[in-house]
Amino acid sequence: MIDSHCHLDLYPAAEDQLSSWLKQGLTALVTPSTDSASLQRLLVLARHFPGRVFPAAGVHPEQPVTPQLLEQAQQVARWVRQGGSRQLCAIGEVGLPCYSQEPPYHPISREIFALFARLAVDCDLPLIVHAVxxxxxLALELLQQLGVRRAVFHWLKAPREVAQAIAAAGYCASLTPEICCMQRDGQLxxxxxxTQLLAETDGPYPQRLTADGGIEDTPTPLWTMRVHRALAARRHLPEQVIARQLDQNARQLFGLPASCADKI
Ligand SMILES: [Zn+2]
Known part of the structure; x- marks a missing residue:
């Protein structure tokens, strides 16, 4: 079972918790960084758990925009180009803000997203996109303009016609455990x-357990199986078939080794 998007560095006692999750059926996780300090922490965790923790390098778009943020993004990109890419499975989490800004977005936000999209193309790495x-x-338009071939729209939330255009462009979408209670997520x-769907938890960011958001909880990567179960019910397929396919999609998109194969 692969969690394709989890912020491992944000969990307290991450090493201990991860050891426990690995004993309970998790085989690997893709873990995007939110800034350069987050990336450094994830690289250490990846060294401690080889073949299990796969970091991505990026600067999260939902943070205050300052010239320093742009400098940080440029610094991360330089490190990736100078050989850091060998330690990565993707570029991310990058994108355009939704909760902290409104369209047409700050020029620096757009510049940072374009910088990382070009980096993904040049380094032949997939892009983990936050653009809800x-x-x-607009994120879809930019990806196509910049020639990004492989990308996942993480925690897909978009108007239906945009979701259809993302799918038609050949990009992936990832589903969180909120698919269990949010009708919108199932419909999208x-x-x-x-073959273009992934499962993720985005942990430790809270997940709704009820459609009105009245009850929330902190997910662990083990919640990935809730996504498998909900999608299996929706597609009228056995849970194992869904789990196998979604894991395979994650392995393919992020170039993960066969050793991450299902242990369901
Ligand atoms: Zn995230």
């Missing part, structure tokens, strides 16, 4: 063939 709701359409997942 209003931001999704229908826009994608099974």
């Amino acid at each position: 709701h209003d931001a999704a359409a 997942s229908d826009c994608f063939p099974l």
Whole structure:
């Protein structure tokens, strides 16, 4: 079972918790960074758990925009180009802000996203995109303009026609455990063939357990199986078939080794 998007560095006692999750059926996780300090921490965790922890390098778009943020993004990109890419499975988490800004977005936010999209193309790495709701359409346009071939729209939330365009462009979408309670998430997942879907938790960011958001909880990567179960019910397929396919999609997109194969 692969969690394709989890912020491992944000969990307290991450090493201990990860050891426990690995004993309970998790085989690997893709862990995007939010800034350069986050990336450094994830590289250490990846060295401690080889073949299990796969970091990505990026600067999260939902943070205060300052010239220093741009400098940080340029610094991370330089490190990736100077050989750091060998330690990465992707570029991310990058994108356009939705919760902290409105379209057409700060020029620095757009510049940082374009910088990382070009980096992904040049280094032949997939891009983990945070661009929800209003931001999704513009992000899709930028990816296509810049020639990004492999990308996943993480925690897909977009107007239906934009989700359909993302699928038609051949990009992936990842589903969180909120698919268990949010009708919208299930309906958007229908826009994608099974081969373009991934499962993620985005932990430790809280997940809704009820459609009105009245009850939330902190997910662990083990919640990935909730996504498998919900999608299996929706597609009328056995849970194992869904789990195998979604794991395979993650391995393929991020170039993960066969040793991450299902242990369900
Ligand atoms: Zn995230």
